[in-house]
Amino acid sequence: PSNAAAGQQGADFPRITLTDNVWAQRMLLDQLFGPSWQLRLVTGWSMGGMQALHWALVFPEKVQSILPFCCTARCWPHNFVFLEGVKAALQADSAWRGGRYTQAPERGLRAFGRAYAGWAYSQAFFRNEQWRELGFTSVDALLDYWELDHLEQDANDLLCVLATWQSADPSVLAGASSLKDALARLSARAIIMPSSTDLYFTVEDARHEASLMPNAELRVLESDWGHCAGGPGRSPEAMAQVFSAMHDLLAS
Amino acid sequence: PSNAAAGQQGADFPRITLTDNVWAQRMLLDQLFGPSWQLRLVTGWSMGGMQALHWALVFPEKVQSILPFCCTARCWPHNFVFLEGVKAALQADSAWRGGRYTQAPERGLRAFGRAYAGWAYSQAFFRNEQWRELGFTSVDALLDYWELDHLEQDANDLLCVLATWQSADPSVLAGASSLKDALARLSARAIIMPSSTDLYFTVEDARHEASLMPNAELRVLESDWGHCAGGPGRSPEAMAQVFSAMHDLLAS
Incomplete structure (x- = not known):
């Protein structure tokens, strides 16, 4: 909104979904690398992790593995x-x-x-x-x-x-009739890594989602840092767990 | 503040501690019943429970038992x-x-x-x-x-x-050098009953406090209602657990 084109500035900026963001990123990669690129790993913290999940949901053929940490695929009600x-x-x-x-x-x-x-x-x-x-x-x-x-x-x-963030809901992706239906299509190898003490992206919700994915492992990020466990560089102990999971996904 | 005497209204109202409230209640009981009354049970939810704890801390000789639910004795940092x-x-x-x-x-x-x-x-x-x-x-x-x-x-x-609420801290009671020191004086029989899912009066904090009291039992109120588990009449299942604890304290 703050640097948008005229007519879309400030309060006039349109509502953007995670799918919109992922499409924009794909278009950028297509322009940079042509049509045949592949992503070995898409990863991110918080909304970056939601986006990693959406990458694998929207473009399954482009994504080999994902590591979403301190996030869930949908924005759960709490x-x-x-x-x-x-x-x-x-x-x-x-x-x-x-x-x-x-x-x-x-x-x-x-x-x-x-x-x-x-x-x-x-x-x-x-x-x-x-x-x-x-x-x-x-x-x-x-x-x-x-x-x-x-x-x-x-x-x-x-x-x-x-x-x-609030609009995140894989069940609205084209052709999916439910969250279960949408997550069943997530074929990329995934390590789903919620923080053990995150107050809003909870382990319970992440575990439920992981159970609906055919190729996912739930690996809890053990930390007292809550959601900020995943904040880059903030907690060395938490980062070590994230990097270890990245290594496992890239080594396979 | 909204119905205070002139000079103390609104923003001019003084800061009140839980100890002040307990003293005011004691003065009322003294006026109503003379000096020799005793309380079999002091109980309450949330700040009412903090107040029950303060009753037993400030006037140990007046209080036989307490049942503070969905609360802690001090306001913990989170x-x-x-x-x-x-x-x-x-x-x-x-x-x-x-x-x-x-x-x-x-x-x-x-x-x-x-x-x-x-x-x-x-x-x-x-x-x-x-x-x-x-x-x-x-x-x-x-x-x-x-x-x-x-x-x-x-x-x-x-x-x-x-x-x-934010000022609640038993360690500032007269003569106490620490929370441990203050809670060690809590001689009344107590059932300390945090809600299993309370996001701010946590089981962990209540358990720690109960461990510092000589005559207290920690009994977790099992409920998905969070802090509102203790809201009078809101969750019948939660209320049954509260009433059962009251019964145990009054029957002994």
Whole structure:
């Protein structure tokens, strides 16, 4: 939304699905490499992982293996509800003006970041003060960082990403009659790697999805870092588990 | 704050601790029953349960047994952070004006309710559509209810309650040098009953606290209703477990 063409800027930006993103990426690869490329591994964290799953769902012939971590293939209802909460926090700022803001909704962006922080890590992460490993000296300092980090973002960009995330549902892919039907087509070798303490992309949901895929292994990422276990470079122990799974997929 | 005496209204209302509340209740009981009353059982859900714990901590000689459910004795850090998030959602509304609002911060109150809903139940509650048991026909209808329910509340009242909750820390009680020291004095017979799926008053924190009390049994309230498992009348299965524990404490 923030750098879109005229007529599609800001609040006028169209709704984008993960399938749209995957198609755009495919078109780019076609232009760069011609028609015969193959992907050995598609991987990603969070929405990047949802996208990896969509790669294998939308273009099964192009993808050999996937490693989606800290994510699920669809946005399950509790995940949807949590996102409604942080959205509401942003939109409570009257400067938001339905997306037609003339100055950044600063209070809303701060509230978004602050409300998000409780979801991003696990209860144990806070209990054990693991934020110290990120260089913070207090919980307040962590929350301040989350506020400032979101102040740098454009509100419409942020909400656009959330809408894509919330719309994720493989069962709406062409010709699939249900989630079960859609995931049964996922032939790529997959390691499905939810974080053991992720509060919104839960192990239970990931396990259920993996059970519907013909060639998937569920391998839980054991970590107290919650969703942020998969945050690149944040937790060395978690990263080691991710890299090990990548190695297994690429070696086979 | 909303019905306080002149000079203490709204944003000028003082910060209240759980100990203050327990003292006020004691003064009422003294006036009603003279000095020699005893409480067979003090029980409550959520902050009511925190208060039950504080009753036994502040007036051990007055309390025979306690049943705090879906709560902990202190506000653990993740719980504190989650509350910072819903507070920020309310305060993002410019009508809030630092508590000196001239009209209710409607958008903020709605955002508070909407952001809270994801925390109140468990992931499984939404996955299994257990909101149908509350008479809702969709997740949206549930979220609408949470918005409207909070619109009826005064913002300063709401934030006053949260500040009391966030300040809960037995280690600051007179003469206690640590949480361990404070909870070691809790001589009343106690059944500590966290909900198995509570996202902020966790079983882990309640178990740790119970292990520091000389006369407490941890009895997990098994339910998919999250924190709302303890909501009076909401889940018959959960209520049966609470009543059974009350019976055990009163029969002994």
